[in-house]
Amino acid sequence: xxxxxxxxxxxxxxxxxxxxxxxxxxxxxxxxxxxxxxxxxxxxxxxxxxxxxxxxxxxxxxxxxxxxxxxxxxxxxxxxxxxxxxxxxxxxxxxxxxxxxxxxxxxxxxxxxxxxxxxxxxxxxxxxxxxxxxxxxxxxxxxxxxxxxxxxxxxxxxxxxxxxxxxxx
Amino acid sequence: xxxxxxxxxxxxxxxxxxxxxxxxxxxxxxxxxxxxxxxxxxxxxxxxxxxxxxxxxxxxxxxxxxxxxxxxxxxxxxxxxxxxxxxxxxxxxxxxxxxxxxxxxxxxxxxxxxxxxxxxxxxx
Numbered sequence: 001x002x003x004x005x006x007x008x009x010x011x012x013x014x015x016x017x018x019x020x021x022x023x024x025x026x027x028x029x030x031x032x033x034x035x036x037x038x039x040x041x042x043x044x045x046x047x048x049x050x051x052x053x054x055x056x057x058x059x060x061x062x063x064x065x066x067x068x069x070x071x072x073x074x075x076x077x078x079x080x081x082x083x084x085x086x087x088x089x090x091x092x093x094x095x096x097x098x099x100x101x102x103x104x105x106x107x108x109x110x111x112x113x114x115x116x117x118x119x120x121x122x123x124x125x126x127x128x129x130x131x132x133x134x135x136x137x138x139x140x141x142x143x144x145x146x147x148x149x150x151x152x153x154x155x156x157x158x159x160x161x162x163x164x165x166x167x168x169x
Numbered sequence: 170x171x172x173x174x175x176x177x178x179x180x181x182x183x184x185x186x187x188x189x190x191x192x193x194x195x196x197x198x199x200x201x202x203x204x205x206x207x208x209x210x211x212x213x214x215x216x217x218x219x220x221x222x223x224x225x226x227x228x229x230x231x232x233x234x235x236x237x238x239x240x241x242x243x244x245x246x247x248x249x250x251x252x253x254x255x256x257x258x259x260x261x262x263x264x265x266x267x268x269x270x271x272x273x274x275x276x277x278x279x280x281x282x283x284x285x286x287x288x289x290x291x292x293x
Contacts, residue, residue, distance in 0.1 A: 054248075060236065061244035068240025085236065110203070125249055132245030140245055140291075147287030148245070151252045154280030157273065158255045 038111065045108040046120050049101055054127040056097030062136060063090030118159035122152040175238035176250055183231035184257035188265050189224030195266075196220065249288050252281050 067084045085091055108117055129148045132138040140148075197215045200208075215221050238247055256278045262268040 057239075057248050058244050061239045061247070064236055064240035068237065091236075125252060128248040129245045132243060136244060138243040138245045142291070144245070144288055144291030147284045147289070147291055148249050149284070150287055151249050151281050151284030154277050154282075154284055155252055155255060157277030157280055158259075159277075 042108065042112055045104045045112075046117070048104040049108070049117075049120055050123050050127060052097045052101040052104065053121070053124045054131055056094045056101060057128055058131045058135060059090045059094030059097055061094075061132070063088040063092075063094060066090070119156045122155035122159065125152050125155065172238055172242050175234045175241075176247070176253075178234035179231050179238060179247075179251055180253045180257050182227045182234065183251075184254050184261050186224045186227030186229075186231060187258070188261045189220045189227060191266060193218040193220035193224060246288060246292055250285050253285055255281050 064085070067088055068081060105117070126148060129140065129145070133140050193215055196218050197211060200211050202208075235247070235251070259270050259274055259278045263270050
């Protein structure tokens with residue numbers, strides 16, 4: 001899991017290095033407009049990302065709630081807690097979902113612009129809240145909802161800025 | 170209080186890890202060949218840079234902190250708050266990597282912070 005996360009990070013950093021024109025939005029690139037199949041592929045990958053990242057977090061949350069809330073986090077308890085975590089099916093499902101997300105993320109970054117892909121994570125935040133509300137039955141106050149929407153807006157604004165500002169040495 | 174400390178680790182350690190990995194990869198140099206064998210060679214080279222190991226350690230700490238905080242708090246609270254990564258990333262990018270952060274990006278970061286404050290207040 002960790003190795004894959006690092007691999008994704010490697011790919012991402014490598015990507016930032018190699019593509020100075022990364023800030024051109026995808027829909028304006030000539031490559032995209034010439035190939036309708038690529039559009040379909042991109043939307044499929046975005047859909048997978050937006051579904052599996054929140055699903056992974058929700059599964060981890062569900063698994064960890066059943067593991068940790070009943071016990072204290074004293075250092076002597078840690079081995080016991082770790083064995084409970086490793087035995088939790090939901091935690092493994094969550095890790096599998098996150099792996100699926102990472103693979104889709106890696107694949108999409110091999111052809112799409114980072115600045116096009118990143119705002120998708122703002123939608124993922126909203127999906128997490130919806131899953132938490134409907135699937136896990138979490139109580140979310142109106143102020144909490146407002147905060148989530150504002151965060152999504154902020155992430156969208158951040159994501160729409162050029163991801164590369166330094167010179168390649 | 171405990172959840173605030175854990176969330177601090179999730180955000181700061183996660184972003185710190187990404188910054189260290191970025192730094193390591195900048196030292197490794199530009200990657201132009203994406204064939205599996207070449208990528209494997211790049212990874213081997215990256216593993217020789219100490220920054221990479223610091224980065225991996227911090228990312229691991231962030232992941233386990235996330236698991237810990239998820240055992241106490243709701244997912245719909247934890248995940249939106251981790252969007253503070255963007256704020257930490259902008260600060261870290263500016264001060265540790267010398268990136269130029271555009272005003273629009275700062276504006277986005279500010280909006281994220283306002284949102285996190287609302288979520289935090291809404292939880293009470």
